[in-house]
Amino acid sequence: MNDMTPTREQREAALEGMGCKRKRVEDIRFTQGKGNYVDDVKLPGMLHGDFVRSPHAHARVKAIHTEEALKVPGVLAVITAETLKTVNLAWMPTLAGDVQMVLADGKVLFQNQEVAFVVATDRYAADDGVAKVVVEYEALPVLVDPFKAMDADAPVLREDLAGKTSGAHGPRKHHNHVFEWAIGDKDLTDAAFAKADVTIKEMISYHRTHPSPLETCQCVCSFDKIKGELTIWGTFQAPHVIRTVVALIAKIPEHKIHVIAPDIGGGFGNKVGAYPGYICAAVASIVTGKPVKWVEDRIENLTATSFARDYHMTTELAATKEGKVTGLRVHVLADHGAFDACADPSKWPAGFFNIVTGSYDFPVAHCVVDGIYTNKAPGGVAYRCSFRVTEAAYCIERAMDILAQKLGMDPADLRLKNFVKTEQFPYHSALGWEYDSGDYHTAMRKMMEAVDYAGLRKEQAEKRAAFKRGETRDIMGIGVSFFTEIVGAGPSKNCDILGIAMFDSCEIRLHPTGAGIARVGSKSQGQGHETTWAQIIATEIGIPADNIMVEEGNTDTAPYGLGTYGSRSTPVAGAAIAMAARKIKAKAQMIAAYKLEVHEDDLEWDIDGFRVKGLPEKVMSMKDICWAAYNSVPPGMEPGLEAVSYYDPPNMTYPFGAYLCVMDIDVDTGVYKVRRFYALDDCGTRINPMIIEGQIHGGLTEAFAIAMGQEIRYDAEGNVVTGSFMDFFMPTAVETPHWETDFTVTPSPHHPIGAKGVGESPNVGGVPAFSNAVNDAFAFLGSTHIQMPHDFWRNWQAAKSLGVLA
Amino acid sequence: MIPGPFDYHRPASVSDAIKLLADLGDEARPLAGGHSLLPMMKLRLATPAHLVDLHGIAGLKGICRDGDRIVIGAMTTQAELLASAEIGTSLPILHETALLIADPQVRYRGTLGGNVANGDPGNDMPALMLALDAAYRLEGPNGVREVAAREFYQGAYFTALEPGEILTGISIAVPPAGHGYAYEKLKRKVGDYATAAAAVVLTMAGGKVASCTIALTNLHETPLLATDAANAVIGTTLDDAALKAAATAARAIMQPASDARGPAEYRTHVGGIMVMRALQRAASRAS
Numbered sequence A: 001m002n003d004m005t006p007t008r009e010q011r012e013a014a015l016e017g018m019g020c021k022r023k024r025v026e027d028i029r030f031t032q033g034k035g036n037y038v039d040d041v042k043l044p045g046m047l048h049g050d051f052v053r054s055p056h057a058h059a060r061v062k063a064i065h066t067e068e069a070l071k072v073p074g075v076l077a078v079i080t081a082e083t084l085k086t087v088n089l090a091w092m093p094t095l096a097g098d099v100q101m102v103l104a105d106g107k108v109l110f111q112n113q114e115v116a117f118v119v120a121t122d123r124y125a126a127d128d129g130v131a132k133v134v135v136e137y138e139a140l141p142v143l144v145d146p147f148k149a150m151d152a153d154a155p156v157l158r159e160d161l162a163g164k165t166s167g168a169h170g171p172r173k174h175h176n177h178v179f180e181w182a183i184g185d186k187d188l189t190d191a192a193f194a195k196a197d198v199t200i201k202e203m204i205s206y207h208r209t210h211p212s213p214l215e216t217c218q219c220v221c222s223f224d225k226i227k228g229e230l231t232i233w234g235t236f237q238a239p240h241v242i243r244t245v246v247a248l249i250a251k252i253p254e255h256k257i258h259v260i261a262p263d264i265g266g267g268f269g270n271k272v273g274a275y276p277g278y279i280c281a282a283v284a285s286i287v288t289g290k291p292v293k294w295v296e297d298r299i300e301n302l303t304a305t306s307f308a309r310d311y312h313m314t315t316e317l318a319a320t321k322e323g324k325v326t327g328l329r330v331h332v333l334a335d336h337g338a339f340d341a342c343a344d345p346s347k348w349p350a351g352f353f354n355i356v357t358g359s360y361d362f363p364v365a366h367c368v369v370d371g372i373y374t375n376k377a378p379g380g381v382a383y384r385c386s387f388r389v390t391e392a393a394y395c396i397e398r399a400m401d402i403l404a405q406k407l408g409m410d411p412a413d414l415r416l417k418n419f420v421k422t423e424q425f426p427y428h429s430a431l432g433w434e435y436d437s438g439d440y441h442t443a444m445r446k447m448m449e450a451v452d453y454a455g456l457r458k459e460q461a462e463k464r465a466a467f468k469r470g471e472t473r474d475i476m477g478i479g480v481s482f483f484t485e486i487v488g489a490g491p492s493k494n495c496d497i498l499g500i501a502m503f504d505s506c507e508i509r510l511h512p513t514g515a516g517i518a519r520v521g522s523k524s525q526g527q528g529h530e531t532t533w534a535q536i537i538a539t540e541i542g543i544p545a546d547n548i549m550v551e552e553g554n555t556d557t558a559p560y561g562l563g564t565y566g567s568r569s570t571p572v573a574g575a576a577i578a579m580a581a582r583k584i585k586a587k588a589q590m591i592a593a594y595k596l597e598v599h600e601d602d603l604e605w606d607i608d609g610f611r612v613k614g615l616p617e618k619v620m621s622m623k624d625i626c627w628a629a630y631n632s633v634p635p636g637m638e639p640g641l642e643a644v645s646y647y648d649p650p651n652m653t654y655p656f657g658a659y660l661c662v663m664d665i666d667v668d669t670g671v672y673k674v675r676r677f678y679a680l681d682d683c684g685t686r687i688n689p690m691i692i693e694g695q696i697h698g699g700l701t702e703a704f705a706i707a708m709g710q711e712i713r714y715d716a717e718g719n720v721v722t723g724s725f726m727d728f729f730m731p732t733a734v735e736t737p738h739w740e741t742d743f744t745v746t747p748s749p750h751h752p753i754g755a756k757g758v759g760e761s762p763n764v765g766g767v768p769a770f771s772n773a774v775n776d777a778f779a780f781l782g783s784t785h786i787q788m789p790h791d792f793w794r795n796w797q798a799a800k801s802l803g804v805l806a
Numbered sequence B: 001m002i003p004g005p006f007d008y009h010r011p012a013s014v015s016d017a018i019k020l021l022a023d024l025g026d027e028a029r030p031l032a033g034g035h036s037l038l039p040m041m042k043l044r045l046a047t048p049a050h051l052v053d054l055h056g057i058a059g060l061k062g063i064c065r066d067g068d069r070i071v072i073g074a075m076t077t078q079a080e081l082l083a084s085a086e087i088g089t090s091l092p093i094l095h096e097t098a099l100l101i102a103d104p105q106v107r108y109r110g111t112l113g114g115n116v117a118n119g120d121p122g123n124d125m126p127a128l129m130l131a132l133d134a135a136y137r138l139e140g141p142n143g144v145r146e147v148a149a150r151e152f153y154q155g156a157y158f159t160a161l162e163p164g165e166i167l168t169g170i171s172i173a174v175p176p177a178g179h180g181y182a183y184e185k186l187k188r189k190v191g192d193y194a195t196a197a198a199a200v201v202l203t204m205a206g207g208k209v210a211s212c213t214i215a216l217t218n219l220h221e222t223p224l225l226a227t228d229a230a231n232a233v234i235g236t237t238l239d240d241a242a243l244k245a246a247a248t249a250a251r252a253i254m255q256p257a258s259d260a261r262g263p264a265e266y267r268t269h270v271g272g273i274m275v276m277r278a279l280q281r282a283a284s285r286a287s
């Protein structure tokens, strides 16, 4: 060895593999304004489309007059439901097994519903055309309150479903009923409640909110009449699914559809489904023979494309007087809006809400979800969470606090007492999941130590006494949240979308000089896949991450994948990447054995190549193996070095974490201050700690927004009152608290690299931490549960109703 | 979010601007920083056929001292106010308030003239103008006139501006040295209009309030001068009872709308709290 020979540490570091805080390679272009987004796509002769939208939440459409609009210079066409009917596209299927109007067909069912699509030579002309379309409406009674949806005299919303007593998910019991989904053992649960020492019951609402990515939904559709091919550039979290949906509904052969998702400015679930804009732009392109662009504005995004949550969860817990939980019962009223456009795996109309037993060892549980229609925008997407997991986490974490209060126990102690124990994993939950791994007690204790939990409670007791003495108008809340997520959908045995199993895929090709390209079925929207995917490959096959280009989003080149949402990319695509890399490594080993003239079994892996066991200087680097793969492979072996893997996960993964929020609230104004927020996450193996931290920061900021004010609110007439960033709470850096992050590592036993997924944990675990802090602050004044969002005026209202305002 | 069609004009003098506005009539609107007008146009809530941009007119910008008064050109931006040492010394409440308006981007474009001429009850500067008893210089087809800010606001988006008139300058008497001031604004986030806000300018003598004006933002369809509230504290040491009396008197004239910032009851309640806090902070600054 001479001085020039790199040490093992240097060789390891040169790879920038797993565990490295590698800088995000995509940021080079993003920070220089060189990203390429859908709105950057400009094609010769491209037209622009824009919608006429309904001002009414529920009305009959008597007539649509387009004559004046067609006179506007530049306006070429106005598409209505009548136009779409000629190509059988007035309605489209939703991912949830319902159908949805593309354009108003006879009536409108929510404010800002798409009524007509104006196509023009530029965006200004399109909007001028929109202003000239005259629609005659006859207002109908509006249904806003989900609790009134199934009243006998509730207005009939979905006339198209008249007489249909069953839907995609079984029987319907009312004209505004979508489905009932029940799980668990009702009798055993009822029995547990009958003999419980202590029970609690509370209606816990998780209000309607919206993923609101920075870049709104948009597409460019270009139909080539000569070739009969349709190319769609779009903000798609799942490009292959979009291609299949288009093939099925537009009857274009799937190989003639090219879906390209370029850079995406955030998705958070908003960009999973298919929207009327996509269909209208495609039809407009087919009709005009020109490319057509459709770009949503902020108000359209907030009011018409998919919302999230709107779950109203009547929650009951049963426990012994010592604080051991013995049963859980939940009934959910799920407001789906006008059409069931949830983006859940097909067999899961309420997503994975049955993770609602959380981190606790419930012997029995029973859960029923009733989906209902109202005059609100359709959706129900997983806003930075696996399907309905954040609703479930909020439900159980709030309920545990309420139980602690009733028992007079500390909420942290109650959790410690009821956690699933490390030795119980793999753990079978009462509602049917097999938790793969966990170490809850360690995580919880680490959190409590880090924040000096006992000290905080002591300070709070002093503050409360001072408040009662009239010395301060601030109340202090400590919010504990311990969440268990279920992510990585999912095993083909129970997860599919439109019948396609929820695998994911990777194709790796290594080039002769020791570099390569990896194409993956996932689609980054900011998560940093180009960085982390290369790191997995670097560690697996010893090629520096910098030498691996990662490509996603083009359905012509990427292997079929189900896309990125529900924290599924690392658990599923990440596994496919590791498996494809391992196939390459196996072939590389054969090549190395041949070149080193030893038996394969005499080789061992050493960071970036193979060496002969016992002869450490006899080595062949992966770089050299790449070269050899293209000129001197063993006899009978095909040249080249590439592999494809389609990974069907054996189980979901179950990330978890312990969060704590300390908040002070001024009762006179309701103004809160988040004093401290600590987040411990266990996402198993950590691929890039810096990216993990970034994901946690972003997700916590969203959780903060949601819990403290972010809401899609309707008035009694069904008008959206929070339809822009003036009123829809989007915190800036000024409002955003400081985040402290921490971790433990409990690798997933079934995942090839032990990783579990992390992008959504902070949203899932953060919301209950904030809400519990607010509720904890008010608890000593006699309050049990205050609904979210906890914006200033609602905090003030809580203070007022508790009688503490002078 | 796409405005309707309009023509753009850029006159080089006040008289050209007035003539254009007179010729074009109702369909024309002056354009200052555009940060209230353009959002309205993008929503097509305003659809002027002509915009008369005031940026080409030299002399509409600037801050100067004229005896015991400060005169500020209508086209002076919030950022320029903030950069002015003269304002910092003579009218520090303008600095405090400008920093609570929107964000730096908006403040680089938005003008004081636009802010006070707009007539939106959410604008913060009008309340200051009431508290400081500012005078507005209006120029129009019939010449020049001065209107007191206290006479200017008639309803939401209704002001004393006559058709064809533009606001060219704002003149404010410099408050006495050692005066106390405060602008207390409750908002949900950076970039938000006030849920409730109160401006206080006062002087203290012998531990007692010698003079005081109070004005309120976004608690009625116009900014409000809270005279009774101010009278309730003059002559007092700003003890608890005086503060409460001021809050009660101020609340009596508030009539905020219920909106996403909260129901009217809440906004009225916190409006009173803003008054109390502004009084206390102003007094603590007075010498």
Ligand SMILES: Cc1cc2nc3c(=O)[nH]c(=O)nc-3n(C[C@H](O)[C@H](O)[C@H](O)COP(=O)(O)OP(=O)(O)OC[C@H]3O[C@@H](n4cnc5c(N)ncnc54)[C@H](O)[C@@H]3O)c2cc1C
Pocket: B029, B030, B031, B032, B033, B034, B035, B036, B037, B038, B039, B054, B074, B075, B100, B101, B102, B103, B106, B109, B110, B111, B112, B113, B114, B115, B117, B118, B122, B123, B124, B125, B161, B165, B166, B167, B168, B191, B192, B193, B194
């Ligand atoms: C995100 C955001 C947040 C904001 N938050 C706040 C806030 O918290 N507080 C606040 O006070 N403001 C706020 N604003 C508004 C901002 O301060 C505007 O700049 C201001 O209200 C208008 O000033 P302007 O120069 O932009 O006027 P413009 O928008 O150009 O004009 C406003 C109106 O006044 C008329 N006008 C303008 N100048 C004259 C003149 N010299 N003579 C006669 N008429 C005239 C115009 O015709 C128009 O009707 C916010 C704006 C934005 C975009």
